[in-house]
Amino acid sequence: MSKNIFDVIIIGAGSVGLPAAKSLAEKKMRVLVLDAQASPGQANAKKAIGGIRATHSDYGKIRISLRSIEIFAGMEEESGYDIGWLRNGYSFPAYSEKDEKTLKNLMKIQHEFGLNISWISPEKYNELVPGINMEGLRGSTYSPEDGSASPLLASNAYYQLCLERGVSFRFGEKVTDLKFNKDSVEVTTDSDNYSSHFVVNAAGNEAREVGKMAGLELPVYPDCHEAAITEPVKRFFGPMVVDMRPAEGSKNYYFYQNNEGQVVFCITPDPPIPGTCSESTSVYFPQIARRMVKLYPRLANLKVRRSWRGQYPMTPDGFPIVGFPENLPQYFNLVGMCGQGFMLGPGLGELTARCLTATKNDDDDRILASFAFNRDFSGTEAFK
Ligand SMILES: Cc1cc2nc3c(=O)[nH]c(=O)nc-3n(C[C@H](O)[C@H](O)[C@H](O)COP(=O)(O)OP(=O)(O)OC[C@H]3O[C@@H](n4cnc5c(N)ncnc54)[C@H](O)[C@@H]3O)c2cc1C
Incomplete structure (x- = not known):
């Protein structure tokens, strides 16, 4: 098998891309993470101040953040990485x-x-x-x-946990094109080509540019x-x-x-x-x-x-866009995290892994409805 063929390619080693990579690797997926920066967590991930709350105003964010809090709180005991968690x-x-x-x-x-x-x-x-x-x-x-926790320590912990689980990383490579075939996606960067079954857009600020490569107009x-x-x-x-x-x-x-x-x-x-x-x-x-x-x-x-x-x-209504868009079964949105990507990351990482391995539970569909790409974006989150 070529070294450039994977089950999943994640575009973006940031607040949500890193936890998603870890969760996918735990489901035995062969994962590659591509990032234009020189190392993990170098864009908005390290800019967050570290606030983590479940006290939102809608079902999806509340459920995801509750799970994130469990993960952050148990991180040191479970994996040995101190992320500066403080309740x-x-x-x-x-x-x-x-x-x-x-x-x-x-x-x-x-x-x-x-x-x-x-x-x-x-x-x-x-x-x-x-x-x-x-x-x-x-x-x-x-x-x-x-x-609260330290976003710098958390990115590093997730990166190490990914490496321990066999995730591959290529830094300093910007994704420039996506081509969808019947059973695979060809991912082109400014220096190489890769192939995978799924591609995850976790490109943060550049989510819209990456979405365009899949023919989508993402309001981020x-x-x-x-x-x-x-x-x-x-x-x-x-x-x-x-x-x-x-x-x-x-x-x-x-x-x-x-x-x-x-x-x-x-x-x-x-x-x-x-x-x-x-x-x-x-x-x-x-x-x-x-x-x-x-x-x-x-x-x-x-x-x-x-x-x-x-x-x-940002998205117009302050909620992220997460899930498979219609008619694109090989492309997954993990974008539009607004001011909450750090706190949503771990919970969304697990949700992404369940979606890509067809192991969703009943609750997941209700959560995904809050974050659907085909919503009308007219609502407003109480505290963006
Ligand atoms: C001042 C400030 C305070 C904040 N405080 C909090 C807080 O307390 N709590 C909280 O939850 N959130 C907070 N946030 C928000 C949080 O930082 C973001 O929501 C989060 O970092 C977004 O995560 P992301 O993974 O989508 O993007 P990022 O972490 O920015 O990761 C995206 C990655 O994709 C890569 N990329 C993009 N395009 C390409 C491409 N074409 N090819 C390859 N790689 C690409 C980038 O290099 C980047 O590394 C804060 C933000 C700021 C600015």
Whole structure:
């Protein structure tokens, strides 16, 4: 058999491509991962700040993230790789009647799906986030089972786990063409040719370009987000804090203290900044620092170590596109991860493996319906 023939070729060694490769190899598939970058996790995977929550607003994301949390939480014990997992929880404090109502309504749906999330008083919230600005605080959601991990360590762990399971990788090769035959797909890169039974599009920012190679018009448009990390300090607050209130130039922003004591933070620009430029700007720091210190004055003395900019590969409704499109049984979409590819990755990896090995369960079809390519994209995810 030629060295270039595989059961599955995954385009993209990122947040979702790596876990998918591991899960497929565990199903005894011969897997090749192709990536244009020089090593795994070099595009948006390493830009994520590491937040992992199941407290979403729809069935698909909730189910997938619950499974991801199980996988992340058990990773060190099962495989020996420390990924910096911390079950620190998530919180959405409310400072207006409107936000309180929105969050409480969403909690009804989240409770229907069995999520552990509750409404806590301002006093209780002040115990979790001591010194938080209490002026006008009406309470907060708190979901203690959500958590965080290091995206850098997780990419490395997944890469090692893939190698241990026999996955092949070719780095520095950009996929330039796909040709579909009756029983195989020919994958052309800028330096070689490969053949496989299935091809998985996990190309993140470039999902649309790769989709075009399969004749698809995928609505995935990256937009830019900046983040930063401080020096490590002794743990002084618990959960991820998501401040939903908009301000000039931005929507929500969020921050947490990771397992090494560093505070990591990120903001959602408004209007969105389309494109793939990853140069840090002079706008981000003044914009977020002012907001963070007003909300939580204790942050004022922290020293910031570095900042970075990356993208969310966005879809119009904020949900990913996952599954086989109609009439393309050899091509699988694993794209449009928006701001949640890190937390969705492990669960989606397993789902992908079940789809490609015809071992789906009843629940999978309900999950896939949330992420179908042929949906109308008119909905809106509550917290993209
Ligand atoms: C500042 C910031 C903070 C974030 N915080 C979080 C967070 O807390 N939690 C969370 O879940 N998510 C977060 N995200 C979002 C998360 O980073 C993305 O959703 C996720 O990385 C997307 O995963 P992906 O695998 O689709 O893409 P990527 O990880 O970008 O991987 C795609 C890969 O495909 C390769 N590729 C593309 N085209 C080709 C081609 N033609 N040939 C070969 N290779 C190709 C690329 O080189 C790349 O390595 C954050 C993002 C940013 C920017």
